[in-house]
Amino acid sequence: MSGHSTYEPKTGFERWLDMRLPILRFANDTMVTFPTPKNLNYWWTFGAVLAMMLGIQIVTGVILAMHYVPHVDYAFNSVQRIMRDVNYGWLIRNLHSNGASMFFLAVYIHIFRNLYYGSYKAPREVLWILGCIIYLLMIITAFMGYVLPWGQMSFHGAVVITNLLGAIPVIGPSITTWLWGGFAVDDPTLNRFFSLHYLLPFVIAGVVGLHIWALHVPGNNNPTGVNVKSPQDTVPFHPYYTVKDGFAVSVFLIMYAVFVFYLPDALGDVVNYVPANPLQTPQHIVPEWYLLPFYAILRAVPNKLMGVILMFGSIGTLFVLPWLDTSKVRSMRYRPTARLYYFIFILACLVLGYCGAHAPDDPAVPGPAGPQLLDSSLNSIVWLSRIGALYYFAYFWVITPLLGLTETPLPAPESISSPVLSHPAATPAGAAASPEKRG
Amino acid sequence: MLRKAFAFAVLGLVLAAGPLFGGQARAATTVAEPRTLHWSFEGPFGKYDKEQVQRGYKVYREVCSACHKMDLMYFRNLGQKGGPFYDPKYPNPNTNPVVKSLAHDIQVKDIDSDTGDPISRPGMPADKFPPPFANDIAAAASNGGKAPPDLSVMAKAREGGPNYIYSLLTGFRTPPAGLTIPAGKYYNPYFSGDLSGQWSGHGAPPIGGMIGMPPPLTPGKVTFDDGKPSTLKEEAMDVAAFLAWASDPTMEARKAFGLGAMIYLLIFSGLLYASYRRIWRNVAH
Amino acid sequence: MADTVVGANPDPHASDDPNRRDFIHIAAGVAAVGLVGGLAWPFIDQMNPAGDTLALASIEFDLSKVVEGQQVVVKWRGKPLFVRYRTPKEIEEAIRDDHADLRDPATDESRHKPGKAQYLVLIGVCTHLGCVPNFGGGEYGGWLCPCHGSVYDTSGRIRKGPAPLNLAVPDYSFLSDAKIKVG
Numbered sequence: 001m002s003g004h005s006t007y008e009p010k011t012g013f014e015r016w017l018d019m020r021l022p023i024l025r026f027a028n029d030t031m032v033t034f035p036t037p038k039n040l041n042y043w044w045t046f047g048a049v050l051a052m053m054l055g056i057q058i059v060t061g062v063i064l065a066m067h068y069v070p071h072v073d074y075a076f077n078s079v080q081r082i083m084r085d086v087n088y089g090w091l092i093r094n095l096h097s098n099g100a101s102m103f104f105l106a107v108y109i110h111i112f113r114n115l116y117y118g119s120y121k122a123p124r125e126v127l128w129i130l131g132c133i134i135y136l137l138m139i140i141t142a143f144m145g146y147v148l149p150w151g152q153m154s155f156h157g158a159v160v161i162t163n164l165l166g167a168i169p170v171i172g173p174s175i176t177t178w179l180w181g182g183f184a185v186d187d188p189t190l191n192r193f194f195s196l197h198y199l200l201p202f203v204i205a206g207v208v209g210l211h212i213w214a215l216h217v218p219g220n221n222n223p224t225g226v227n228v229k230s231p232q233d234t235v236p237f238h239p240y241y242t243v244k245d246g247f248a249v250s251v252f253l254i255m256y257a258v259f260v261f262y263l264p265d266a267l268g269d270v271v272n273y274v275p276a277n278p279l280q281t282p283q284h285i286v287p288e289w290y291l292l293p294f295y296a297i298l299r300a301v302p303n304k305l306m307g308v309i310l311m312f313g314s315i316g317t318l319f320v321l322p323w324l325d326t327s328k329v330r331s332m333r334y335r336p337t338a339r340l341y342y343f344i345f346i347l348a349c350l351v352l353g354y355c356g357a358h359a360p361d362d363p364a365v366p367g368p369a370g371p372q373l374l375d376s377s378l379n380s381i382v383w384l385s386r387i388g389a390l391y392y393f394a395y396f397w398v399i400t401p402l403l404g405l406t407e408t409p410l411p412a413p414e415s416i417s418s419p420v421l422s423h424p425a426a427t428p429a430g431a432a433a434s435p436e437k438r439g
Numbered sequence: 440m441l442r443k444a445f446a447f448a449v450l451g452l453v454l455a456a457g458p459l460f461g462g463q464a465r466a467a468t469t470v471a472e473p474r475t476l477h478w479s480f481e482g483p484f485g486k487y488d489k490e491q492v493q494r495g496y497k498v499y500r501e502v503c504s505a506c507h508k509m510d511l512m513y514f515r516n517l518g519q520k521g522g523p524f525y526d527p528k529y530p531n532p533n534t535n536p537v538v539k540s541l542a543h544d545i546q547v548k549d550i551d552s553d554t555g556d557p558i559s560r561p562g563m564p565a566d567k568f569p570p571p572f573a574n575d576i577a578a579a580a581s582n583g584g585k586a587p588p589d590l591s592v593m594a595k596a597r598e599g600g601p602n603y604i605y606s607l608l609t610g611f612r613t614p615p616a617g618l619t620i621p622a623g624k625y626y627n628p629y630f631s632g633d634l635s636g637q638w639s640g641h642g643a644p645p646i647g648g649m650i651g652m653p654p655p656l657t658p659g660k661v662t663f664d665d666g667k668p669s670t671l672k673e674e675a676m677d678v679a680a681f682l683a684w685a686s687d688p689t690m691e692a693r694k695a696f697g698l699g700a701m702i703y704l705l706i707f708s709g710l711l712y713a714s715y716r717r718i719w720r721n722v723a724h
Numbered sequence: 725m726a727d728t729v730v731g732a733n734p735d736p737h738a739s740d741d742p743n744r745r746d747f748i749h750i751a752a753g754v755a756a757v758g759l760v761g762g763l764a765w766p767f768i769d770q771m772n773p774a775g776d777t778l779a780l781a782s783i784e785f786d787l788s789k790v791v792e793g794q795q796v797v798v799k800w801r802g803k804p805l806f807v808r809y810r811t812p813k814e815i816e817e818a819i820r821d822d823h824a825d826l827r828d829p830a831t832d833e834s835r836h837k838p839g840k841a842q843y844l845v846l847i848g849v850c851t852h853l854g855c856v857p858n859f860g861g862g863e864y865g866g867w868l869c870p871c872h873g874s875v876y877d878t879s880g881r882i883r884k885g886p887a888p889l890n891l892a893v894p895d896y897s898f899l900s901d902a903k904i905k906v907g
Contacts (some may be wrong), residue, residue, distance in 0.1 A: 031642075038722060038724045039724050077510070077511065080511050080591070083689065084511070084516070084689065090689040090693055091693070091696065095587075172606065209453065212509075239718050240718060240719065240722070243711065243715045245710040245714050246711050246714075247715045249709040250704060251708055253704050254704045254705065254708065257700050257701055257704055258701075260697070261696065261697025261700060261701070262694070262697055264693070270597060271596070271597065273592045273595040273596035273598050273686075274588075283468060294661050319602050367674060377548060418495050
């Protein structure tokens with residue numbers, strides 16, 4: 001909650017600074033004394049993980065930019081020079097390439113946490129929309145970043161995605177030419193992608209600032225979905241959550257380190273170690289793993305323009321989610337029916353990701369092809385992605401609005417503290433326990 | 440809570456690694472799975488076998504470099520830390536006498552500093568490995584229309600890495616009856632391709648494809664300085680190990696740094712966990 | 725979430741203040757600083773000269789390219805390197821002024837290799853503000869810097885003008901009678 005500031009400058013210097021630029025007061029109010037619900041679980045630590053990953057990507061990215069050359073004749077070799085000749089270049093490059101994957105892993109967990117606990121619902125709609133904007137900027141930044149090493153997948157992935165814009169009626173081809181700076185993906189495209197890839201993370205940082213501001217107005221949501229009622233429901237952010245977030249961050253770093261030091265190319269595609277050749281297309285063109293579900297949705301639709309619309313629509317849908325959800329209860333802890341559909345939604349996203357990694361005509365399950373339906377056999381990746389895409393859109397546009405109106409939720413607790421007081425490890429004050437169960 | 444955290448971490452790894460196991464070949468293109476060998480450099484504590492990489496360099500130099508360039512390799516790389524001819528007495532590879540002599544054996548193109556005319560001179564550690572052809576077009580013209588690929592990162596540019604390279608080099612087979620391979624191409628089951636156009640027999644066409652490279656290695660083609668018998672298997676393994684080193688020369692430094700990082704992070708997590716428990720001790724939550 | 729049973733084993737010294745400076749918090753804090761500091765070194769070192777830059781840090785030069793009374797200029801570490809084959813007259817002039825009133829005192833002997841007085845190897849960068857001096861100007865028979873008029877003698881020592889030091893002699897050695905390694 002944005003309450004009044006309790007900061008008391010202690011030294012002369014602090015008083016002097018506080019009168020001129022109250023930055024210490026600001027830091028104190030937002031990161032030290034900020035009242036935070038005391039029941040946050042580990043799913044809430046991913047905000048801090050994301051902030052750290054943005055910082056790591058920016059620092060490693062700026063350093064890489066000291067050595068990278070954004071020209072078609074030198075790009076691939078400059079990345080190899082970083083790996084071989086620049087002192088610790090291999091470390092910085094591995095941190096940056098695997099950092100992007102870790103960044104997206106954390107953002108997906110963060111988004112799914114918000115879906116489960118209803119953190120997008122009133123009064124946090126703007127917070128949620130700012131998050132969607134950050135996600136969209138991350139996708140654009142990551143796409144452009146992947147083009148920079150100028151391998152086969154960098155080049156041909158750029159060709160496929162920029163060609164999508166050509167599907168826009170009337171102005172499509174002009175927009176594509178404008179984006180390319182020429183008649184195909186070539187040196188002008190690479191140069192401008194480098195410039196924009198350097199710029200956008202700072203735009204993301206700015207939107208993150210707004211995102212945290214929008215969070216601090218109503219304060220954090222919590223696993224019960226019930227608002228904070230009294231100071232008894234909260235603890236100061238420092239040291240309770242600074243240290244808890246620190247622990248979660250260090251565990252996350254362990255996983256990150258496994259990739260950076262032992263599996264640096266596991267999440268990438270081998271074909272990107274072949275320098276870009278405009279005259280030869282790789283057997284499969286596949287984006288990085290974190291974009292696979294959208295790729296599957298794109299390819300699920302036989303019509304090029306509709307595929308593009310649905311692909312962007314799948315992200316656009318997120319923006320209006322607060323108005324699609326009719327439920328009065330925030331947290332799925334107390335919405336057992338909604339929870340079931342939610343887990344199926346997660347499954348659908350994983351299935352879409354699986355589909356995106358495979359060729360459309362590959363069999364969905366090993367075995368006979370099955371009967372032919374429209375353009376492809378029933379046992380094919382493309383039909384599996386159609387089922388996945390159908391559920392994706394149905395979940396937001398049909399299931400979520402209907403469920404809020406038809407389901408019977410479990411009773412939510414009175415306050416954040418009340419389920420705790422029924423816990424054997426009661427506070428020494430030993431208030432009367434109410435027999436609420438955690439959902 | 441901790442259980443959840445670890446379960447999440449495993450889930451995260453699985454989720455992240457899951458899409459790896461996709462990417463089946465198209466229905467028409469087939470390839471045999473590469474044979475899996477045991478390499479000294481595999482695993483979190485793996486290291487390159489210096490002698491093996493030295494032998495592999497000789498195979499590259501005497502056989503492969505006739506057609507394949509390695510534009511990212513310099514002679515000094517052979518003498519840097521982690522390289523096959525590294526000598527702790529010469530931390531700067533430019534002064535390493537073995538490296539200088541290996542470079543000196545090879546002629547590189549240069550420009551006369553007085554007249555500007557193109558000349559040929561013995562190499563120095565600072566020089567790149569010289570390419571066999573002046574440019575890509577010349578390379579393609581001399582090789583049936585397709586330039587032999589650069590080998591600098593070949594072990595990272597193919598599924599299976601050194602296993603693929605070994606399998607390919609030892610995998611050349613006489614085409615089975617019914618398979619007609621045109622002149623200038625060679626049947627290899629480990630090379631991805633679609634042989635349905637060349638197949639006139641019964642059933643499905645054989646797995647694999649046609650590669651423009653004739654079988655490059657024969658037993659005894661290269662005499663190893665350490666006396667190791669140069670069987671086909673040995674030559675193939677050694678050149679695959681050399682190419683693996685060339686693709687990832689900083690691997691040993693990376694794994695060593697990684698060990699320190701993992702230990703430090705585990706201890707750090709432990710300290711933070713204890714700090715966290717201590718702070719939250721008296722708060723019911 | 726782990727169960728915390730408060731009050732089971734009361735620690736008489738514990739207070740409810742989580743900000744107490746317990747050892748574990750200090751240890752965790754030190755470890756955090758260590759992590760950031762440990763990672764700082766690679767990030768700083770990456771700006772140091774890379775492998776390919778260091779590869780060109782030393783060059784070999786074939787002295788048969790330099791004729792008596794002539795100077796060859798090559799690029800070394802991004803800077804001009806003067807390799808001069810001095811005439812006996814130049815050597816004599818240099819030795820004669822060994823104990824003259826020099827701004828940066830040095831004997832000619834100290835500026836060439838023993839027995840190789842005819843070869844002078846200098847970094848061709850004026851020690852004033854970095855311009856490249858030309859041979860054959862100025863009244864001491866050596867180099868003249870066109871930018872601000874510094875004059876060097878036949879040993880490359882500063883004699884007149886604003887430069888504070890003699891032209892620098894790089895680290896070099898004779899690999900054979902006709903070949904030197906610089907750097």
